[in-house]
Amino acid sequence: MVTGAPAKMLDRRDELTPMLAQYVDLAEAYDDCVLLFRVGDFYKSFCDTADEVARVCELTRIEREDSTGTYTACGIPVDNAPKYLERLLDAEYRVALADQVEDPDEASGLVDRAVTQILTPGTVVEEELLAAGTNTYVAAVARGDADGTAEQPRGDGAPGTAGTAADDDARFGFAYVDVSTGECAATAGSAAAVEAELARTAPAELLVGPGVDADRFGDAVGDAAVAAGADEQFGADAAGAVLDRYAAADRFGDAETRAAGAVLSYAEWSSGGDELGHVSRVRRYDPRQSLGLDATALRGLELFENRAPSGETLFDTVDETRCALGRRRLRAWLRRPLVDRGRIEARHDAVDALAARPLVREAVRERLSAAYDLERLVGRVSRGRADARDLRSLHETLAVVPDLRAELADVDALADLREALDPLGDLRDRIDEAVVEEPPQELTEGGVIRDGFDDDLDEVRATAREGREWVADLEAAERDRTGIDNLEVGYNQVHGYYIEVTNGQLDDVPDDYTRRQTLKNSERFYTPELKRREDEILGAEERADGLEYELFCEVRAEVAESAERVQALADALARLDALASLATVAVERDYVRPELGGDDVRIEGGRHPVVERTEPEFVPNDADLPGGTVALITGPNMSGKSTYMRQVALAVVLAQAGSFVPAQAAELPVVDRVFTRVGASDDIAGGESTFMREMRELTDILHDATADSLVLLDEVGRGTATTDGRAIARAAVEFVHDELGATTLFATHYHDLTALADRYDRVRNLHFAATREDGDVTFLHRVRRGAASSSYGVEVADLAGVPERVVARAREFVDADADTAADVADSDSDPDVDEDGDAGGDGVGGSDSALGDDAQRTLSDVAGADADAPSAPGRGAAASGDAAAGDELRAAERDVLAALRGVDVAETTPIEALNRLSDLQRRLPDESAKPSAAGDASRPDGTDETGGDDG
Ligand code: ADP
Numbered sequence: 001m002v003t004g005a006p007a008k009m010l011d012r013r014d015e016l017t018p019m020l021a022q023y024v025d026l027a028e029a030y031d032d033c034v035l036l037f038r039v040g041d042f043y044k045s046f047c048d049t050a051d052e053v054a055r056v057c058e059l060t061r062i063e064r065e066d067s068t069g070t071y072t073a074c075g076i077p078v079d080n081a082p083k084y085l086e087r088l089l090d091a092e093y094r095v096a097l098a099d100q101v102e103d104p105d106e107a108s109g110l111v112d113r114a115v116t117q118i119l120t121p122g123t124v125v126e127e128e129l130l131a132a133g134t135n136t137y138v139a140a141v142a143r144g145d146a147d148g149t150a151e152q153p154r155g156d157g158a159p160g161t162a163g164t165a166a167d168d169d170a171r172f173g174f175a176y177v178d179v180s181t182g183e184c185a186a187t188a189g190s191a192a193a194v195e196a197e198l199a200r201t202a203p204a205e206l207l208v209g210p211g212v213d214a215d216r217f218g219d220a221v222g223d224a225a226v227a228a229g230a231d232e233q234f235g236a237d238a239a240g241a242v243l244d245r246y247a248a249a250d251r252f253g254d255a256e257t258r259a260a261g262a263v264l265s266y267a268e269w270s271s272g273g274d275e276l277g278h279v280s281r282v283r284r285y286d287p288r289q290s291l292g293l294d295a296t297a298l299r300g301l302e303l304f305e306n307r308a309p310s311g312e313t314l315f316d317t318v319d320e321t322r323c324a325l326g327r328r329r330l331r332a333w334l335r336r337p338l339v340d341r342g343r344i345e346a347r348h349d350a351v352d353a354l355a356a357r358p359l360v361r362e363a364v365r366e367r368l369s370a371a372y373d374l375e376r377l378v379g380r381v382s383r384g385r386a387d388a389r390d391l392r393s394l395h396e397t398l399a400v401v402p403d404l405r406a407e408l409a410d411v412d413a414l415a416d417l418r419e420a421l422d423p424l425g426d427l428r429d430r431i432d433e434a435v436v437e438e439p440p441q442e443l444t445e446g447g448v449i450r451d452g453f454d455d456d457l458d459e460v461r462a463t464a465r466e467g468r469e470w471v472a473d474l475e476a477a478e479r480d481r482t483g484i485d486n487l488e489v490g491y492n493q494v495h496g497y498y499i500e501v502t503n504g505q506l507d508d509v510p511d512d513y514t515r516r517q518t519l520k521n522s523e524r525f526y527t528p529e530l531k532r533r534e535d536e537i538l539g540a541e542e543r544a545d546g547l548e549y550e551l552f553c554e555v556r557a558e559v560a561e562s563a564e565r566v567q568a569l570a571d572a573l574a575r576l577d578a579l580a581s582l583a584t585v586a587v588e589r590d591y592v593r594p595e596l597g598g599d600d601v602r603i604e605g606g607r608h609p610v611v612e613r614t615e616p617e618f619v620p621n622d623a624d625l626p627g628g629t630v631a632l633i634t635g636p637n638m639s640g641k642s643t644y645m646r647q648v649a650l651a652v653v654l655a656q657a658g659s660f661v662p663a664q665a666a667e668l669p670v671v672d673r674v675f676t677r678v679g680a681s682d683d684i685a686g687g688e689s690t691f692m693r694e695m696r697e698l699t700d701i702l703h704d705a706t707a708d709s710l711v712l713l714d715e716v717g718r719g720t721a722t723t724d725g726r727a728i729a730r731a732a733v734e735f736v737h738d739e740l741g742a743t744t745l746f747a748t749h750y751h752d753l754t755a756l757a758d759r760y761d762r763v764r765n766l767h768f769a770a771t772r773e774d775g776d777v778t779f780l781h782r783v784r785r786g787a788a789s790s791s792y793g794v795e796v797a798d799l800a801g802v803p804e805r806v807v808a809r810a811r812e813f814v815d816a817d818a819d820t821a822a823d824v825a826d827s828d829s830d831p832d833v834d835e836d837g838d839a840g841g842d843g844v845g846g847s848d849s850a851l852g853d854d855a856q857r858t859l860s861d862v863a864g865a866d867a868d869a870p871s872a873p874g875r876g877a878a879a880s881g882d883a884a885a886g887d888e889l890r891a892a893e894r895d896v897l898a899a900l901r902g903v904d905v906a907e908t909t910p911i912e913a914l915n916r917l918s919d920l921q922r923r924l925p926d927e928s929a930k931p932s933a934a935g936d937a938s939r940p941d942g943t944d945e946t947g948g949d950d951g
Contacts, residue, residue, distance in 0.1 A: 002051070002052040003033055003034055004032070005028040006024075010028070017066055019110060023035070023037045023044075023046065032227075034049060034095050036096070038100050041077060041078050043075065044075050046072065046073050050073050054074040056087050085129060088119075089119060089121045092121055094270075095118070099115075101114045118272070120225075121204040122179075123138050123205070124136060125380070130180055132327070133321070135331070137202070138205040138207065140173075140176075140259045140262045141209060141212050142262060144172065171188045172259075173209075173257070174189070175259035175262075176203055177264060177276075181379055182276065182378065183375070185283040186284055187256060187284065187286065188253050188255040188259075192700070195216075196220070196294040198222075200335045202224075205226075207262060208227075209229055209234035209262060214226045234261075240257050242261040242268070243260050243282065247284075256284065264276070271383065277560055278378050278563050289338075290339060291673065291674065292674070293335075296675075302610065303335075304334075311610075312613060312614070313610070314650060315330070318334075318585045322368040322371075322577055322581075323369060324373040325373060325375060326578045333578060333657045334657050339656065341597055344655070344670065348658060348660070351660060352413065355583040355587050361583055363407045371577075374570035378567055381560050382563055388436075392431070392435055395428055395432055398427065398431075401424070404576070420572035420575075422568065431559070434449055434551065436448060436449070444545060447548075448548050454551055457547045460540045464536075464544060467533045467534075471534075474489045474499075474530065482510055486502060486505065487499060490524075496534045498517065499526065501513075514527070593660050594655040596669070596670055598627075599628070601652075603621075603622060603624075603651060605663050605664035606620060606621055606622065606648065606666070607662040609647070609661075610650075619781040621647075625764075627741075627743055628707060628737075628743055630736055630760070630762055631745050631746065632754055632756065632757065632764070633783075634748060634754060635767045635768030637909045639769070640781040641714070645714065646712070648710070649676065652710055656670065670708075672706055673708075673710075674711075674712075675700070675712065675742075676712045678714045691720050694717075702732065702736075706741075709742040709743075726750045726752070726753075737760050766785060767783070767784055768781065769782070777800050793908055797910070797913050797914055797917055800910070806917055806921060809900075813900060813901070896923050
């Protein structure tokens with residue numbers, strides 16, 4: 001980061017020219033900002049700051065030379081500034097704009113400059129720099145209890161998990177503010193709770209207080225620009241004093257106070273030190289009052305970000321809002337779905353009502369499309385930044401309110417909302433009587449205030465008007481008086497009013513004409529009376545402009561006084577738009593109102609809301625999961641497992657956000673949290689191994705899920721060696737089943753886990769299958785009861801046309817493996833098996849963990865050649881057994897068999913299976929297998945989807 005005054009200049013501060021000295025002083029005073037210094041039509045920076053600005057903004061630098069030396073300079077054109085400022089903010093810089101605060105014409109010597117604006121990634125309010133219909137937040141995390149005490153080390157010293165118990169007990173404060181809209185909220189909780197709040201708030205900028213390490217929050221920090229906040233801002237007293245200006249600080253706990261006070265004082269600082277008039281309240285909230293979605297769940301379910309950059313998100317899918325207010329609200333609803341059944345059903349009632357009334361709905365949406373972003377508008381009004389067009393926009397928005405009320409007159413479910421739609425008639429009238437319909441952008445050049453609004457203004461305007469009328473009549477009068485029939489009266493900026501006489505008529509010019517200007521073919525004159533009138537007109541106009549500006553500011557201040565009423569109206573408009581959007585989606589996409597309140601998930605004909613939009617042949621699926629069910633889902637890759645799991649979770653999220661759900665019928669529980677461990681398997685974030693991340697996510701789930709949670713686990717254990725992976729997967733299923741009781745969808749390649757369904761009441765098997773159609777393998781995408789055949793990989797190979805003999809042989813191997821796995825699962829499940837009983841009967845022993853033992857053996861049997869597997873006592877025996885049996889096989893077949901054993905079926909995609917089978921065929925002598933068509937099924941580009949090893 002290159003901020004503050006350049007060292008090269010600081011070193012010779014006293015030798016610099018006065019202007020550069022002024023630059024250095026300002027740059028030093030704002031040393032955590034990039035100072036941009038207004039010179040002429042540019043915002044300039046110098047030396048290493050200039051290098052950095054040039055790099056980030058892709059601008060050229062120049063060498064600037066004066067008597068004291070040569071300095072690099074870079075200029076951002078003032079006219080084009082937003083584009084460059086945005087780049088600096090994206091690069092996480094804070095920017096201080098130093099403007100001329102004195103008219104250069106009136107300055108005696110150096111023009112005075114001061115910082116007039118501070119822009120930071122999370123506090124920008126400039127419309128050009130803000131995306132429409134979103135929030136831009138700056139957030140703060142404070143540690144309660146003591147000032148600046150060192151943070152306790154985490155249990156594992158690494159980011160992204162719940163941390164130690166001591167840590168979790170410590171209360172962290174979390175607060176955020178959107179300076180453009182005035183929304184401000186604060187909460188407190190454990191590190192994990194704050195981490196989840198951080199993830200869903202997704203601030204653009206994050207301030208961390210003393211004793212807080214941002215790294216601990218891992219992914220939840222997202223794209224936020226992180227900065228250590230000033231210690232004193234986080235101090236209990238200072239923070240309390242700031243918070244007190246906005247809310248009754250004594251209602252807030254210590255940690256909340258610190259976070260809220262710090263974030264507000266930062267927001268004030270960036271806004272020039274003023275109190276933020278539009279922050280009319282600081283909402284204190286409990287994260288448990290909304291459906292828990294942590295960073296992993298938000299990402300895994302693709303609520304706001306799709307892994308494919310161009311892909312649609314859930315938000316995109318349900319966003320049919322008509323105005324920025326509604327768009328922002330809908331986002332907030334998805335970000336924090338409800339957990340209170342009454343509130344959820346109130347939203348469903350409203351959506352239902354709007355869905356049932358197409359005409360009302362369409363009329364409402366049509367009117368809403370005329371609504372301006374009142375939240376940001378109020379922000380500008382309160383900061384004294386709103387111009388006359390903003391007030392007209394407010395007026396136009398207020399004008400649709402009575403119509404909206406009328407439209408909603410018969411919609412009982414929206415009665416409260418209708419009442420909240422306050423037309424603010426007084427304000428609307430006030431704006432209308434004051435401000436002309438199409439005001440100019442500039443506030444100081446007149447033309448803003450209506451005639452009849454103010455007596456004084458009318459009077460000066462009358463004076464100016466009379467004067468101009470007199471001038472307008474002058475031409476005719478003077479032509480009469482002088483007899484000069486081509487005499488003209490005109491006006492120009494430099495010389496004012498004049499009477500122009502062509503050279504041929506100069507003789508007729510009367511004595512009271514004074515020469516003002518000589519042109520080529522004519523002379524220009526004035527008379528004493530014209531001069532007097534001119535002064536009068538110009539004086540009156542100037543006074544009128546000044547008066548207009550004053551009057552406008554008065555009206556604006558009146559609007560600012562009403563900020564809270566406008567915000568309340570904005571809130572109602574936002575809700576209405578979000579509800580109308582959900583109703584539109586419900587009708588147009590055939591969503592159904594879910595029934596809430598039971599423990600069970602029962603979905604008939606459910607669809608994935610996002611995938612169905614791009615998949616014209618989307619196959620709906622049912623889900624029947626009594627509360628606490630652990631559904632084990634098997635099936636080949638690409639058969640639809642994760643789509644299915646996610647569509648169940650998305651139905652829950654949508655329902656609790658107030659939406660209908662993509663299904664024919666749905667009964668859903670109200671869940672407290674949705675957890676996902678959804679195979680983002682190939683992203684390696686922050687150098688952390690995929691497996692480590694997977695285990696962290698699993699840790700969070702196993703720690704925090706309750707019987708009211710919905711858990712999605714996709715391929716748990718896949719990131720490590722098969723033995724361990726299988727063992728972890730199984731242990732996780734058992735724990736979820738026995739201890740948590742959370743309704744769980746668990747997709748797995750570890751086929752032998754499906755045997756658990758026989759032993760546990762609430763474990764169920766579901767599977768996805770494939771068929772052959774016209775010679776092609778087709779995934780049906782249809783969920784079925786029961787486990788997939790253990791040899792689905794081989795079946796897919798069969799479907800694809802691999803020669804019968806190879807398929808049959810492969811099936812034998814798989815069957816043998818399945819038997820072993822079943823034996824193992826059986827013996828494991830029997831708590832009565834004694835230490836040297838059946839479980840160890842085949843000579844595989846030595847481990848003191850029953851689970852590890854079983855899994856080890858399963859691995860040996862299924863994938864004896866797995867290079868990752870630690871060598872186990874049983875292994876040598878198995879290998880020698882193979883060797884003995886091999887005496888009867890021909891060498892080539894033995895070779896193929898060994899290779900086949902080396903294939904981890906669970907880890908193999910259908911395509912890989914084909915490639916391997918084709919390879920095995922080739923290794924066999926001609927009479928054993930002919931070259932087959934299967935070879936053609938290899939991927940044409942030769943790529944390997946999973947990056948797996950070759951067997
Ligand atoms: P898996 O998790 O089994 O590997 P996915 O759920 O990722 O499979 O699905 C693979 C692809 O199949 C998806 O990208 C989607 O295009 C398609 N698909 C999944 N489910 C369905 C469905 N129910 N109907 C139609 N296409 C589907």
